Amino acid sequence: MKIMSISNKSLDVLLAVGLLTSCVAFVSDSEYRAQAMKLMGADFKARGQAGLDRLNQDEANAACSRTPADGPLSKSASAAIEKANFARLKYPADGKLLGDWREGERIAQSGVGKQFNDDPSRPAGANCYACHQLAPKELSFGTIGPSLLGFGKLRGTSRAIQEYTFGKLYNPQAYTACSNMPRFGHNGILTEAQIKDLVALLLDPESPVNK
Amino acid sequence: MKISALLAFLVGAVASNTVLAQAGADSVRQIEKYRDALMDGNPADLWEARGEELWKRVRGPRAVSLEHCDLGKGPGVVKGAYAELPRYFADVDKVMDLETRLVYCMTVLQGLPRGEVLRRTFGDGSNRSDFESLAAFITAESKGVKMAVGMNHPKEKEAFKLGEKIFFHRGGPHDFSCATCHSESGKRIRLQDLPNLTDEKDAQRAYTTWPAYRVSQGELRSMQWRLYDCFRQQRFPELTFASDTSVALTMFLARNANGGVFNAPAIKR
Numbered sequence: 001m002k003i004m005s006i007s008n009k010s011l012d013v014l015l016a017v018g019l020l021t022s023c024v025a026f027v028s029d030s031e032y033r034a035q036a037m038k039l040m041g042a043d044f045k046a047r048g049q050a051g052l053d054r055l056n057q058d059e060a061n062a063a064c065s066r067t068p069a070d071g072p073l074s075k076s077a078s079a080a081i082e083k084a085n086f087a088r089l090k091y092p093a094d095g096k097l098l099g100d101w102r103e104g105e106r107i108a109q110s111g112v113g114k115q116f117n118d119d120p121s122r123p124a125g126a127n128c129y130a131c132h133q134l135a136p137k138e139l140s141f142g143t144i145g146p147s148l149l150g151f152g153k154l155r156g157t158s159r160a161i162q163e164y165t166f167g168k169l170y171n172p173q174a175y176t177a178c179s180n181m182p183r184f185g186h187n188g189i190l191t192e193a194q195i196k197d198l199v200a201l202l203l204d205p206e207s208p209v210n211k
Numbered sequence: 212m213k214i215s216a217l218l219a220f221l222v223g224a225v226a227s228n229t230v231l232a233q234a235g236a237d238s239v240r241q242i243e244k245y246r247d248a249l250m251d252g253n254p255a256d257l258w259e260a261r262g263e264e265l266w267k268r269v270r271g272p273r274a275v276s277l278e279h280c281d282l283g284k285g286p287g288v289v290k291g292a293y294a295e296l297p298r299y300f301a302d303v304d305k306v307m308d309l310e311t312r313l314v315y316c317m318t319v320l321q322g323l324p325r326g327e328v329l330r331r332t333f334g335d336g337s338n339r340s341d342f343e344s345l346a347a348f349i350t351a352e353s354k355g356v357k358m359a360v361g362m363n364h365p366k367e368k369e370a371f372k373l374g375e376k377i378f379f380h381r382g383g384p385h386d387f388s389c390a391t392c393h394s395e396s397g398k399r400i401r402l403q404d405l406p407n408l409t410d411e412k413d414a415q416r417a418y419t420t421w422p423a424y425r426v427s428q429g430e431l432r433s434m435q436w437r438l439y440d441c442f443r444q445q446r447f448p449e450l451t452f453a454s455d456t457s458v459a460l461t462m463f464l465a466r467n468a469n470g471g472v473f474n475a476p477a478i479k480r
Contacts, residue, residue, distance in 0.1 A: 032372045032373060035373060035376075036377050036380065036459070037380075039454075039455045039459065040377060040380070040456050042454070042455070042456075043451045043454035043455055043457065044442075044447065044448040044449060044450060045448055046449075047449040050446065050448040054384070056382065057382055061381040061382055061386055065380050065388060067376070067379050068409060114384045114385065115443050116443060116446075116448060117443065129401060141401065142399050142401050143397075143398050144391075144398050144399075144400065144405075183386060187384045187385070187386070188384065189384055
């Protein structure tokens with residue numbers, strides 16, 4: 001891509017021209033984006049499991065990194081992201097989608113994992129409570145995502161609902177482009193077994209979420 | 212003022228996470244109350260005093276004090292300087308924030324080796340950071356001053372635009388950007404309220420209350436530390452102190468807080 005290779009120098013020249021003519025040089029949005037990417041590449045240090053590759057973006061993240069001036073993503077671009085992410089959903093080979101809700105509750109409570117100071121040999125948590133209300137006895141819950149109180153009681157436990165729930169946790173953007181929820185399976189944060197346990201937490205009639 | 216007694220009470224109230232989780236909003240309200248009570252006895256005073264001493268101390272091979280350092284309003288002028296940072300500095304033809312400027316003054320003006328200057332950017336319990344102490348002293352001299360960050364120079368505008376792009380840049384295993392946690396009003400993570408840093412009022416409230424004495428850490432923390440630690444939560448690699456990325460992001464946050472009355476060092480959870 002041409003704009004990706006814009007050098008510091010040429011930007012300086014652009015700005016200098018702006019100064020001389022005493023008007024602000026026009027720098028396009030994509031030039032700022034490329035320049036910001038360049039700065040970040042130089043100004044972060046790899047540490048622990050967090051390498052510089054984490055700054056890179058797939059198509060979804062590039063399309064979803066929008067400022068208020070950019071406005072929301074178009075309907076067709078959103079549909080394309082959902083389609084591409086949906087096509088890469090991976091369901092368990094054994095066909096079983098429900099694990100152990102007790103284990104699911106532990107995973108939902110845990111916020112460890114993937115930070116540069118975390119031990120990569122320990123399994124990551126999901127930190128669902130950071131963003132969602134789930135079991136009613138847990139009062140320390142966040143509000144970035146909707147309340148999931150009574151999720152299974154409201155939706156039922158049909159095969160279709162199980163598949164949706166597993167798919168949503170595996171990759172929320174298969175259903176909602178630019179969701180703020182992490183793509184737990186797609187990005188390798190959680191294992192398939194962990195996601196099954198979380199599906200059980202949401203759907204099992206014995207789970208505190210549905211009591 | 213019995214700072215230590217009040218502090219012991221406050222630390223006690225916060226130390227037990229389970230209590231906090233169970234009592235929820237009640238604890239938060241209690242903490243607000245004690246925060247107010249502490250306002251005229253903030254332990255940040257200790258960092259301010261150390262920072263003032265560092266500012267005035269003759270140091271380095273050139274044997275000068277930082278009183279020769281120009282923070283934007285002329286050499287040695289501290290009053291109100293922070294409320295106009297980051298800004299364009301003609302002597303380096305760059306936009307700098309407070310920390311970048313201090314690194315410049317320590318290395319160029321005082322002649323201290325860069326490696327030594329950058330050895331401890333954040334305090335670690337037993338050792339204090341010169342930067343956090345200096346930030347406490349210098350920011351305190353802008354208390355009551357309205358944030359007035361300029362965007363007249365093209366490089367100031369450029370820094371703001373780059374900072375905006377960085378703020379909205381999604382990446383890492385969690386697809387997070389600053390905007391994931393800070394672009395909607397009235398949201399929280401667990402019980403911690405999240406400022407909407409794209410909203411004028413929220414941005415003003417957040418920016419004008421850093422640095423802050425963090426009761427949970429027993430440390431004075433700078434805005435630089437806040438950014439560093441939010442990037443950790445974002446699952447990004449480690450942000451380099453006083454880097455261009457850091458300056459650009461700070462420019463974006465500071466400019467969004469324009470018009471807010473500066474009121475730090477504050478005291479926080």
